[in-house]
Amino acid sequence: MIKVGIIGASGYTGSELLRILAQHPEAEVTAITSRTYEGRKLEEVYGGFTGWNGPVFNGSDSIDAVAGCDVVFLAMPHGVAINLVPSLLEKGQKVIDLGADFRFRDAQIYESWYKLQHTQRELTKNAVYGLPEIYRKQIRQAMLVGNPGCYPTSIILAIYPLLKAGLADPDRIIIDSKSGVSGAGRKADLAYNFPELFGNFKAYGLAGHRHTPEIEQELSLAAGKAVKATFSPHLLPVARGILSTIYLNLTKEITTEEVEEILTRSYQGEPFVKIIKEPRLPELKWVAGTNCCHIGVRVDRRTNQLIVVSVIDNMVKGAAGQAIQNMNLMCDLPETMGLQQWPVYP
Amino acid sequence: MIKVGIIGASGYTGSELLRILAQHPEAEVTAITSRTYEGRKLEEVYGGFTGWNGPVFNGSDSIDAVAGCDVVFLAMPHGVAINLVPSLLEKGQKVIDLGADFRFRDAQIYESWYKLQHTQRELTKNAVYGLPEIYRKQIRQAMLVGNPGCYPTSIILAIYPLLKAGLADPDRIIIDSKSGVSGAGRKADLAYNFPELFGNFKAYGLAGHRHTPEIEQELSLAAGKAVKATFSPHLLPVARGILSTIYLNLTKEITTEEVEEILTRSYQGEPFVKIIKEPRLPELKWVAGTNCCHIGVRVDRRTNQLIVVSVIDNMVKGAAGQAIQNMNLMCDLPETMGLQQWPVYP
Amino acid sequence: MIKVGIIGASGYTGSELLRILAQHPEAEVTAITSRTYEGRKLEEVYGGFTGWNGPVFNGSDSIDAVAGCDVVFLAMPHGVAINLVPSLLEKGQKVIDLGADFRFRDAQIYESWYKLQHTQRELTKNAVYGLPEIYRKQIRQAMLVGNPGCYPTSIILAIYPLLKAGLADPDRIIIDSKSGVSGAGRKADLAYNFPELFGNFKAYGLAGHRHTPEIEQELSLAAGKAVKATFSPHLLPVARGILSTIYLNLTKEITTEEVEEILTRSYQGEPFVKIIKEPRLPELKWVAGTNCCHIGVRVDRRTNQLIVVSVIDNMVKGAAGQAIQNMNLMCDLPETMGLQQWPVYP
């Protein structure tokens, strides 16, 4: 039984880790921390956990709180994990950081987009970007994983194989993403007050969202050259899920069916990626509560565009589920363990 | 042209007053106040008002801000209006308070339920409870109106005539109300964070909500004896509207049609109250954005219960619309002026 | 491995059975039927099942379609199951009917409320009402279970122990229930067209809903005398969940805490029923996707009323989950097998 600790467990990512780990046959949560809820039971914060018999919230975010844990998940604001990771690694604990601190190969890019100084540049070299569909081998060996952002997961999975296949012009990639509100986290903020968002919809963070360099980092590796992407996030009036619609300039003539074929072959054997074939297109709720990513494509011959649509649950494949998938790999467990639920629908 | 001032105009009630007054042919908003948004344009707070050419927010809540206004609306937290009203009245300004400070004939009841001291007990005697369907005559003469609460409006209109007709036992009235989230006001509060409420539903404030004594005050007058009501509010995952389901013990044999007839007669000529007859029942969205109250009834012969269902828009008939209806009456204007919109549906 | 067949598997109840059974370690779905979708793969109807490798839809609803199954779930319109059950039982198959045909001890009540003739009155005597918290022993021995209705489950669990304890007057029970739209089933009907219900809320079926006699049947057994209940269902603008608010006339002085104590003792050891204690109250999403029922209470001393609030997921504890809980009992498996998920929240 793997002992698991979660630092910063009272947010939505924390509670989602707990939801999934509660079903995991080989993991046991032995420590959860939250400065806000020190000494409180989980069910006092999340009524749905009434009857859960795990630990109460430890009020300290220090590494002592997770002493004895084999794996530690960090669900902290950007910049905070940097200082905790070295000590955790020294104690031989495996670390999965759900923030942005260890997602970048080039710490300078992190510093320029996140306006923070990166005090552990050396560590970034050993950190693995936790997208198993691309870095499975490295994750198995890793002690430190930078768990991908929610938007980047939905986007990279959708078009990585297509850029790799040279199908599309890497110079003009348009990404129009729509996310449920849980992506903004659990916080008291007038902008997320229920009546403001009910029946509403809007774009935000245009031409500057911090997930952009993360997306470009991975897509550039796929394309074999620097990729520039226009990334436009929108706020959907739902709790969960991300749908990304991606527009690629085709570099050669190809049919919808042939593109589907390329994706199908690329993801052959992948447990969590599924290609939705014409005439169907992926829907947000088809992956709600699951670790799956669904991808559909259409070639628009009139305009020579390839339109790619992907859906994930931002809380699962976009955060906690992927983190547990990474934990499974790092701990030599079956990759899908604890992650095989079907969506709650309708 | 009547000059109107709104103290506390940046909340949802304030913006709803502004929405309706902007269409009012005989009223002009000349002053709006908000401590939070001093000097800001209305459209900076509510983007929907982009292009509105009224005044900017005055940062003071003092009465000087509304000097020169003929009518002043107070949309303040409970207890704050008490201290502003005397000076406003001294200047001859008509006052409509949208809070609870002047709704009670007996200031002691106010003090015991609101846990505040009422320093203007004399004024409560001159204040009129602003429900035109009952107090039209007095409102026409009033200088100070206590605008009814949203829940009480939906409940009193629904059963006042039935209690007056002696149809029901006043000792056991069960009121199960459901309100949209705008009723909680415009505030940054984790409890109203969009993801918490999306797809959710709950009861709150059971056996102690502060609208209870207001409901009982008016229903007792209808029944001619002290009424005791069990009032249970619930939070609907929508922005607007209140639906109240009310259960009355019938004191005599009567049919659904006969009860409909009593209500129809009682509200004959009322512009904003409509009886929805069997087999139809009122729906929340039928009154969205309007000043209307729809009422439907069913007699359950098996259990000898009379079930009454009413709907209002909590922001309109439950607050701003009713306040403007009162203004029309106080200013000798046609009662329906500016209030005749049909619902935005679907 | 238990072989399971589902007759009428393309509706929401069918797909929910499939969602849960896909995780069940001791059950294997070997046959699903649907006249509409003959020969089609499940994923063509429910995209969320893309990758599921169970059987395709058999186009026949006859018992041949489920030959060889140990357990057969019937998810058919009322009146249809009656004719299938005898042959299934003859073949030694265990039957769980999710419709109303076998919920009543007195077939005459069924006939009068459902306007159908019951041609298998003898069978109703052997059928067990599938509410494990009350009939666990009988279910273990049963070959035929009438799975309870969604509303009745939420109501009976909430107040059965309280009526049994003689706390409340059985003559005037008021039940105000609110259900998500999935309760109406999967059908093309203008009344359930998305724009009609979005942001909307309404009561329906007042003074005559067919779940009333089912509720009264069980509550009468609890009270030891005939119970008459006023039952008012409402349509919540969400996909899933039922919240029932129940009003009981107290027959003696008691505190909220004492009532909580009675419920806690009654449900001691029950895996799926949880008492939510003051100051908390149950919320709809706390049980979404789970087989749990949460119950909270408040005594209103002013009015001598006991207010009981319960929540269930109408698709799980209100239908498919409870059916599988019954299957576990009938097949001598651990009662909670396959049913221990925590809610997907937020």
Added chain:
Amino acid sequence: MIKVGIIGASGYTGSELLRILAQHPEAEVTAITSRTYEGRKLEEVYGGFTGWNGPVFNGSDSIDAVAGCDVVFLAMPHGVAINLVPSLLEKGQKVIDLGADFRFRDAQIYESWYKLQHTQRELTKNAVYGLPEIYRKQIRQAMLVGNPGCYPTSIILAIYPLLKAGLADPDRIIIDSKSGVSGAGRKADLAYNFPELFGNFKAYGLAGHRHTPEIEQELSLAAGKAVKATFSPHLLPVARGILSTIYLNLTKEITTEEVEEILTRSYQGEPFVKIIKEPRLPELKWVAGTNCCHIGVRVDRRTNQLIVVSVIDNMVKGAAGQAIQNMNLMCDLPETMGLQQWPVYP
């Protein structure tokens, strides 16, 4: 007083025409038709119209039903209006068609995208495309107006002046639009069953939606050369509103502020188009229930893209409101008459 008839008045477009016309000081609805609801009162179909004292539904869709009307609105399925229009025009009635039959200058394009034969090709030459911001003069003289589609309105208003200014490459325009469900009309269809769409989101009609040629027709006129646009509609889980996010390849260096300036100048004096300036961006609910279009822009210097975001209410500026704006122009009334409501928010 202008006499107005509506053929096909029981759909959402029809009821929206009625909502707005009920407030119009110079128009009177004298005839409404619906084959489905012959002889029924409007309030039986739309409860929100309870108390409305206009005509009942005429069961015939023939032109006799609207005899004596000065203006006739046609809210029919595509292809049906074609046959009614000649007779209406012969009687000297002004016609506003809310379908696609008279939107195209080239009937062949209509035939190829709508798969219908256009039997009144001559009439298309006299029909005016009813977008007042571009064709105000012609509309004033017109007897027949083809009212624009909802998506095209949101898109053409957003970028017409920018293409006209030569800012953007007309060869690669990407349009990612999101619409509320009322855009699909009032119909019983499983695809729009409430539980299917609640909490859901999806793309549809990729690379082939029939609004594409209408968009290209107008944008080509703006650009002065043939425009090809990739148009991707999505279904938002709300009742009303369209938000379009449009991506343009910039042909020269320009700032966000300069683009805002171009739009502001272009729409100087326009009563219904408003430019939302940085740092704000338009939100769907800011125009709900109004005839307004809000437009915001951002230049992404890194990728040389111009991102344009527009919002309209699909039922108002996207259909009924724009039709009434056209009626006002055709009848020499003030253009904004009956159309000056502010949004119902929140």
